[in-house]
Amino acid sequence: MTAPTSRLAPLPDALDAVLAPPVPVLVAPMAGGPSTPGLVAAVLRAGGGGFLAGGMRTPDQVRAQVDRLRALLADDGARTPSPAARFGVNLFVPDAVNTAIPDAARTPGALAARAEAVAAHRERLTALARDLDAPLPDAAAVTPDPAREREQFAAFLAAAEEQAWPAVSFTFGLPAPAVFDRLAAAGIPAGVTVTSAEEARAGVGHGAVFLVVQGPKAGGHRGTLDPAARPGITDLRTLLSEVRQALRDTPVPLVAAGGVTDAGQVGRLLAAGATAVSAGTAFLLTPEAGTSAAHRTALRQTVAGAAFAHPDDGGAATAVTRAFTGRWARSLVTPFMDEFADAPAAYPEVNALTGPLRRVAAERGDLEHVHLWAGTGAHRIAERDAAVVLAALTPGE
Template sequence: MNPLLERLGVTLPVFAAPMAGGAGTPALVTAAGRAGGLGFVAAGYRTPEALAEQIGAVRDTGVPFGVNVFAPRPVPVAPAEYRRYAEVLRPEAERYGVALPEAPVEDDDGWDAKIRLLLEAPVPLVSFTFGLPEAAVVEALRPAGTLVAQSVTSAAEARAAADVGVDALVVQASAAGGHSATFTPERPVPDVPLPALVAEVRRAVALPLIATGGIAHAEGVSAALRAGAKAAMVGTVLLRTGESGASAPHRAALADPAFAGTVVTRAFTGRPARALRNHFTERYDASAPAGYPALHHLTGPLRRAATAAGDTRLIHLWSGTGHREARPEPAAETLRRLAGGA
């Protein structure tokens, strides 16, 4: 018996992770649901209007799904540090003829409007990452039947999440691609294997756990479930599927032997995130200050120009450690293959 899966109305203990910035699509969320699992609409970096449109597209299919929201956890950057890093990047920007923001842009990614949307048009599951929502937000989501989950990277974060009353936890190991969900992005992300982290969190709190970070094989799913998770969640291995919205250069890089490994860097956004090693990570990681979302907005014009040009030297190639297992196949096939040993 798996109460978490039963409550969500799903049968497959492998979920599709939310991937902000375009890689996650309604088609990918729908494919996960039709395979028997669950996918997440990524609210991050979308306007409330665009989020509502994506939620509507998935809701119309009738599959169970979740929505992942960036909870505010700003990392302010000193203006002098911001200007220094902008100057370091300026030659790259000039090469592409793009302007970088002169001053730090600090925002909350439309937090209030997105919460209002989720209260007015409830969804089966809402998960939060980066920061903790207030207990009042968690309580407000419940009357409509929404299950609330929180992303955590340690037992201490799990206890803090339990204190605000969430229903479940997404336990993220450092092997995950993209941003770390850590509550303390100013510090290095501990390198703890996923099964060990799941077991540690399970000892700390009595909440259902969804394990994520570096899972690329059925054995990884099985190990996470044996450690105490009720479901596993994958992202990187779905980036080359037909339903993925990953850019063509990103897809190609995942299979290119020239990209030999991954690294946790704050060079792109000022917050730790795992990506394929490239010119940008090697050249600018040491220069990048902590500062989110200011650095995300600073490098955005350059990253968009590089993506349009297919320049993988400068693109944020988010990737977990299992990126070589990403295959150009239907997402449902990937999810069912990974669930094979569950």
């Protein structure tokens, strides 16, 4: 397979294995169920790359996923480069260790205002919780504990070292330079998701050795470093060139992500300077993905044009909303997103408040109250094996 790549310079070996697999397409990390060791293994075995999702999991759960992935790939150990050397693990950066949050957002006054906004939002959710017969956690129970966040983040870093993860990608924030130094000392290349040239400069300034450049069409959460910032709308190819320009003195490999569902798009992003292209939504309907039944139903309806259709162009109706989690994320459009469009910028509190509602709704197949993460290409995805989806994303196939 000779897919085009656009590497500026050879990557160090460890990073080369993860970011420049035989097929320059990575399965994106997708927390909340879709990412499974089976999905990542299938893509790696078919020649691509990919990241396991560490978000919304405990360090022990992630360790078990890494073990499982390596066990699934054990038979491929003799292949060079070994698929088992080509995966990474994606970690959420909690507020407590996110250096991109301005000091003004951490003052006692700002934290009290945030708690008040969360409590008011909780009140607004009570009627729906009653209707759905779902529990609504207390406001105090959803307030994050910075000490616990720091402890858990440290446990993830320890797991990365002990299990010698081939690479780490961070999202939801920018850890301190010491974190990148620590992973580098352990031989683990670490990168971060960015959504603007300014964030790219900050990421590399802290020691990121690669960046995931996420464009506005991406499904799921936007990876803005400051959670209160409104994510940009610059299209991915323009964003890539802005990032390359901003990093002209300190270039690092760029993984492009957002709205990619075909090989033509992959080829254009490689030509625009990406080392690899990451796709999430394209893999959501594969049998290997752990996508929930409700999410699958909504995506099938979207593909069939039976629901979630955009009134103007017939594509997928998606929008970026804070209603589900308190952080901007792209979902298929549901009435819940309109009703709670003014949810406060408070992740993980809003996520924890709405979680039980969404779980109850999903169990009942009530799609109106479930987060249905999807990129703008959701109407173009296929219900095929992950290897087949990867082949369809491979330029020159």
